[in-house]
Amino acid sequence: MRICLATFNQGGLQDLVSSNFGRCPSYTIVDVEGGEIKNPRVIQNPGFSAGSGAGMQAAQAVADAGCNVVIAGAVGPNAFQVLSMAKLEVLECPGVTVQKALEEYMQGRLQPSSGSGRGPERGHGMGRGYGNRPGDPFK
Template structure:
């Protein structure tokens, strides 16, 4: 099973499309057999689902993503798990133990500043409380 985790440093990125990189892990028989960090090749509608699918990814984990992106991942046969936060190592440990729980996407419809390829920010609930 290959899983991509939207990554920002050592942590799950709040928004998959703007993350600096993806941590791609492969798990067999409850053990991580490979782990690689791949730079985000760019955010263009529909590109990332194809990019990750070509690498055998079947699950994407992120803090959040928009509804359109979720639909594109579904079309590519990749299941989305949103509302996840914490360190990459903690998330991997939870995956192996079967205790990882997704939740509501941290991204809300229309919450971004601008749309399309040039969109650079997405307002997440925790950002509004700061």
């Protein structure tokens, strides 16, 4: 099983899982065999500085790397569509280390992504103050 995790900085097992799949700077890719993490490596996100279509470029690069599973904080709808068409499982796990996310994955604790790109508790913010607040009319 080959797993790709969107990473916040330079990648690696101690980096944090990025909240944004399409615009993260790097991906940490690992193979999981018999409950063991093997062959950790980092690839750069080709969509990181793209003007548009970042998520689709990133999704294609991850699919081309032979991954079976993607773990990120959130995946936008276009990237989600590319990943789904490539038959990759897409899971959400923001704000923890890559190592912790892999442990959660192996224990079956991660939630499938909806592909909305919003992730949990992000509301309909758009800079209008509708984010995560009591009485949010859009929840």
